Amino acid sequence: MKQTIRIVVAFVFIAVATINISFCKRSSSVGCLQSERLALLRFKQDLIDPANRLVSWTSGVEDCCIWSGIVCDNLTGHVLELNLRTAPLNGYATPAEDEAYERSKLYGKINPSLLDLKHLRSLDLSDNNFEGVEIPRFLGSMQNLRIPENIGAMSSLESIDFSGNQLSGEIPQSISKLTFLSVLNLSNNKLSGRIPSSTQLQTFSASSFTGNELCGPPLSNNCTVSVPTSGDQNRGETEGNEDGVDWFYVSMALGFVVGFWSFIGSLFFNRRWRCMYFQFLSSLQDKLGSVVRKCY
Template identity: 55%
Template structure:
């Protein structure tokens, strides 16, 4: 038995010399950089059972040459291989084909046509059909029920429309179904699941389906581990049949039209193995039941409901808690600082934005050493930022905007050595939403609070920060002189504060800066020269007493104050530049009339000066 070379950096065409290895049973060329069409000589491998060309740069169509593979072929993988076109009808001759996987190559084909191709001798043996992320269209047909050996039907991220045929419920060997993110509609009923006793994973989110079963329905898939019904209409009642699924690890019932409260028994009867639970974007109200008995939970997403009351106690091993966009109230003190919750070592994402939480931010953030994302914006928190926030050394995202926070910005925030990567940021004049897992932007947003005092000079140590928004506070003092050290900054918004003094010259060295808003402060003096700064709109500097481009106000106007000294006691460099230009012009005038002027007036002096120049030139010629 021979094997090919995968996960290398081979390039060029697939070597023709391989065709001499006619005894090959396993040929794995995946994850290389071959640029070639599918070789026509593959039919020479009369014993070949496994072929993978995944992750190469294959050219052209999936030609009929695939159908010429040996009848012994059992597994074919062309994932992400850049082939085009359609699955050829010749593939129907591969009567021993157990698995076919062609993911992400944009097959433009009718899914009913593919079912017809496999409906011959292949239908008796095929176990895995994985055609996710293509351009498959049209409708699933009832002939789907003939694939008695099918274990995996993976057709997510396509454009398949229409109803799911009831014949799906006949596939008793089926273990995994993925139909997410298509254009499916209609109703799923008990008949669609009648014989799915082997089902372990079922994904149908991102469609327009309705699940309609009797109130006392007991699902036949007792061993299911992953159930994704996001965007399916399950409501209005909370589905009681969920409690019978004792092996669930992942459950998503988001955006499913559920109306009412979460049953108090749910988190008591919920499977002890459940790790991920998503009930977001529903119409759930009332208080959140205690989660203390759900000891295996790692993520809970209840965002965008109408939940009220305090934040409950949670198991210490939860990594993600998203309760944003609700009506939760009360303090964070007991949630974060009580002895019962001291050991939340595992929490990485705490998202509580857009609620009615109030009180001061507790000073016990050292309990969440692994916290990566903290979103507390749009609440009613008051008081100062606690110094213990500086202990969040793993922090990637910090959102505290639109609260009633006051006092100075603690210098301890410089300890957040990851620079900060936000989920929701007010950047470049508009609100942008980013997925925290994609790590697209690094920013700090403390806008819309009552923060006062100076901007800490230590903040300039965050040299990888890309967006800094401190707008609409009561910050005073000067813009840090060393702001230019933050070389990665793309966006600065200090608008709507009480900042004074001049704009530091170092800001002109921020070559990546594409958004700047310093409006509505008490800044004075000349806008530093630099291609970045002069390229911004004048509104970025409005509401100050500044001069120079891009403002129409000239710095020579008498009503524009130019600071006389900088903080080191020397002359301001803008003023020095101004007087340098004046003195240069004056010196030129004096020098001209003192030297050239007499030569123009006195003829004898002109004669002697010309002879003097002749002698100098003659001496230079002798050197």
């Protein structure tokens, strides 16, 4: 009996070990999804890569999870992180090293194909050279949605680093929709205008926005926009009319004069109308007198 139990236990142990090994092999062999691989290739097409940093990003390599700067989920194969930051120089650098560093920076356009990376959590494009490129408007669709509302929604985006890229323009209002964003760095660009108002953006430190021409919380410099009040408008209208002619009163006086003399003149020059007018006044007086006598 004991020997039978030992055999059964050994069999179960071997079966479990076999299942675990096969599961681990299957998990480790999961590659990136075809749709996300194509999205990354479209994203690369709009980038200019002088130093061939993205040489591994080719159609010949089927698994995009082994591409440079890509981190995937081992179980699902979804792209979780996209890190294309230019590594900074350490300490003193020679002119040749400085030149090589500048040449290694990426530039070009940011393709909206990133929207197809629905599970992207971290997007780091810092210390590149996207000069003259505005922050993409589609960032507002890269929401950390547990259930994506549309095909353009990206899930789990938690980190954005666009620092040191010479980005220009304003921060789009749609970025305030990224309610699960925990890391944001837009420093040292050429951004301008007001920081969009949202509970999420105002929780980041001022260092996330420094090195730009931005204003509003969390920065200390406020946006000053002069909005004329009703009192200022009335005062301006009054001052503008001080030296002018008020045609309303002129037209009212002119109408009174014309109407009055048209009536008096007709009675003065037409005897028949004058008699009829006085007869009307006399009859009206009699009627009013009779009404007053009845009341008393």
